Amino acid sequence: MWLKVAAAVILAAAGVGLIASHLQAAWRSGEEGAKVWFYDQSERRLYEAPRDTVPPDKGIGGPSGDGVRAVVVSFRPEQSDPHKRRIAYLETHTPALKQLLDRARTAHAAGRAFTERIPPRDSDYFRTNTLVKRVEETEWHLTGSPEGRAVMSEWQSWRGPDGQPPIVCVP
Numbered sequence: 320m321w322l323k324v325a326a327a328v329i330l331a332a333a334g335v336g337l338i339a340s341h342l343q344a345a346w347r348s349g350e351e352g353a354k355v356w357f358y359d360q361s362e363r364r365l366y367e368a369p370r371d372t373v374p375p376d377k378g379i380g381g382p383s384g385d386g387v388r389a390v391v392v393s394f395r396p397e398q399s400d401p402h403k404r405r406i407a408y409l410e411t412h413t414p415a416l417k418q419l420l421d422r423a424r425t426a427h428a429a430g431r432a433f434t435e436r437i438p439p440r441d442s443d444y445f446r447t448n449t450l451v452k453r454v455e456e457t458e459w460h461l462t463g464s465p466e467g468r469a470v471m472s473e474w475q476s477w478r479g480p481d482g483q484p485p486i487v488c489v490p
Contacts, residue, residue: 394479
């Protein structure tokens with residue numbers, strides 16, 4: 320009798336553990352599988368990268384390290400047409416911020432605790448270590464500068480064929 324009860328408890332615990340691991344994997348895959356747009360500056364081409372990729376990235380051709388995050392927009396009726404997408408602006412990080420974020424990503428991927436402090440995205444540290452520019456520009460601007468803020472916001476005034484505002488596109 321006790322042997323049957325013990326076997327039933329063990330089987331139930333194993334079932335609960337299996338269900339929990341499947342639910343945890345499904346929950347994590349939503350974020351881990353997410354993609355964002357990057358732009359290879361030498362190839363002049365958009366490419367998909369995992370959401371946690373830290374710019375500058377190696378890119379897809381030409382000199383390594385010229386892949387930067389791209390904020391891509393389109394207008395609702397045209398969003399499924401890749402030829403109608405527009406790059407609103409490009410974004411990259413200074414070497415110091417990139418190294419910090421890469422260390423955090425590596426620790427997370429290895430299942431280790433990351434003990435360094437990561438400043439909030441709206442902090443002065445991020446604003447002085449994140450750079451933006453328009454595709455056709457050569458000069459990068461700090462996100463906290465007047466020029467940087469203009470680069471990041473001007474796409475919001477663009478209008479589509481029927482006057483609709485643009486929406487951000489993801490791969």
